[in-house]
Amino acid sequence: MNLRKFLLAAGAAIALSVALSPAHAVTLRYANQGDLKSLDPYTLNETTANAHLGHVYEGLTSRGKDLKIGPGLAERWEVLDGAKRWRFYLRKGVKFHNGEDFTADDVIFSANRVRSTGSNFATRVPKDAKFTKIDDHTIDVELPSPNPIMHAQWDTWYIMSKKWAEANNAVAPTPAAATTPSHASLNTNGTGPFRIESHQPGVKTVFKANAAWWGKKEHNLDEIIFTPIPNDATRVAALLSGEVDVIEPVPVQDIARVNSSASAKVLAGPELRTIFLGFDQIRDELLESNVKGKNPFKDVRVRQAFNMAVDKETIKARVMRGLSTPSALMIAPSLFTHSKDFASPKFDPEAAKKLLADAGYPNGFEVGMDCPNDRYVNDGPICQAVVGMLARIGVKVNLNAQPKAQYFAKVLKSGGYKTSFYLLGWTPGTFDSHNVLFDIHGCRADGTPRGESNLGGYCNKKVDELTDKILVESDVAKRDAMIKEAFQITTGEFGYVPLHQQALSWGVSSKVELSQRADNSVLLYWARKN
């Protein structure tokens, strides 16, 4: 074939392939700094993963753009017997992506699965809740004690198909620490507006619009392609060049650069997530420390010293470039009315040093620190800054900053809480203080989901009692007073070092319209691309 013939043939082939491709296939490309490792909706309770999977799976309830709770797979529900019995009326005519009908059996199956060993969502459904099938589209949930906010976290308790899980050997949840994938961690079968066409962990995940979805779609997309881009500069470059349409997060140092471009803008706002440091205060000897035979973090003076040694304002000014709200509490001020009554301990390294000396560590000590480096805004640099600040009071911190997949597999329950000192971020799933007190301040014990994400094992029985009362109290003023009392105890004991609430910063191409939810869930089923 001579060159001209070849070019002609190639041209014809290209023209043909263009002509044959679907007329207006709208593809939205989305890049996040972190990866989506497991597709199993019970593996990792993390906002990013929940948001990804929220395109595919749905809960009985859902949350709107304003975070208000609304109907999901349950059309409506009734709270009976003083919140000890709930009746859910399931939506009819809903189909899973493989064509099966959605019924009460799937809900009961999911309720059992989410509470089994290996699930990171055990707190979603009360341990002793009894599920009864009334008919194919009605279920009753009976509770031994009242729980008026039970459904508040059910928007991210995703319902899975019983038949599909049983047929594919996926009845047991895939733990975050699992080293081999399961069928459910590589495949999905939900009811949501998108289905996953292909999933290569660490490379890309392709979502296709589900034409048979029961709801009224707001997006105009045919396809979403998700790729993890861990490197900050590469992610920003991809957005500016138009290679991707949406990125999360835009590194705080690059916000001005993105806003000055014509092709993209930054959607910013205050986030509800609190970033904090936690201590192992449950083991008698730390896993990673040169102090043997005792645990320095059991001494309140050591925890107070750490609280006083961390300079939140400088972290805000230098690492977060002004885009964070230093926090005295483990919950965002907009989620708790009395937040302003609390103040962070004064930054005072000298006093902190003295406290350490009083506690018996005049020369400080050595401790390992676990930190993710692709989860929160500038998480790696924050940890490095903390290492420097603690060095000034004599504490030598051995920083182990790693990608979140390895990090979570090590520090979470499924990994055996193997950490001595760590950085974590938390947005309460219920957008309420009870979740913060129950999940990250509750005493850990076998057989209860209480304190599931309390990685360091902080424990105070008085706080637990208050937490249980807060759950059932319906008088808002009384309830807030009890929450305040509980937080006074936890901050008085310096259970954690709250650092700040980070800022939302999404990079969005000017071709895309997107609503931003304050919990940092990137939900592209509300996106429109021109």
Added chain:
Amino acid sequence: MPTPTPEEVKGLVGGGAGSPVIRKILDSDILHSFRSSKLTMVAATIVFLCFFGALFAPLIAPFDPFDPAKVFLSDASIPPVWQQGGDPRFVIGTDDQGRDMFSAILYGLRVSLAVGGLGVLLAAVIGITLGLVAGYMGGRIDAIIMRVADVQLTFPAILIALLIDGVAQGLFRGLPREQSAIPVLVISIGLSFWVQYARTIRGSTLVEKNKDYVHAARLVGLPAPIIMLRHVLPNVIGPVLVILTINLGLAVITEATLSFLGVGLPPTQPSLGTLISIGNKYLFSGDWWIVAFPGATLAILVLAVNLLGDWLRDALNPRLR
């Protein structure tokens, strides 16, 4: 970058048994060739300065960037002194954690050169041993060693280094990264660069082992290891010096690449590669100095080392003279 093929380097050994290259280096011919090449002298000066700076970093550097207690976050991201907002304490600025860039580069050089140097030495030791054994013993041992070498040659060195790094990190689990990083990197580099040495040494050994002095040694009844070490090795070591020099540049680059990818030295103990990786995050925000200075240092160092290696190869090759 040109690397000598076995045929090419075989020529370097010259006439055979009687001319150890060590003596050649001291020969005035070499000195003359050095003095007559301005480029080589500049390269040698740069390499010397880098080694000097790295060796005496604690004495030269105004700050200790590895001591977190002496790094202040409030000094973070200060531009070089000639730019607006500069601070005379930090001549070429500070990084995102408030480390003085100049000090960080000196300390980073120290780490990079140490890792590169030790890695290349390890590679040389492994490669020379295996090459000697393969060449001298021949037969099945030779076949096995050289096939392994061939297989490894089909992969890029950086890929092998990444693989070994992953395995080694598994082995060193439990140790803090700051302690395990350097040994892991040295092993990764050592194991991914040995092939060249082995092939070169084997080629020369094949020639040498049939010479009379080796036959004589064998007749006297000396055991094989002694013959290899005392008699063959001194006569085949010459080309290794050239490969050592050229590979040093490659090893420093490999270390930088691994650190850039995040599997090398941690950000609390930055090498040049880690510094570049940190700076890369701030490229768009205008903090150019965090990436530019370590990058330039790395480029200049590697270029100088390569120029020196090229010159050494030419100077030691009688055919080119």
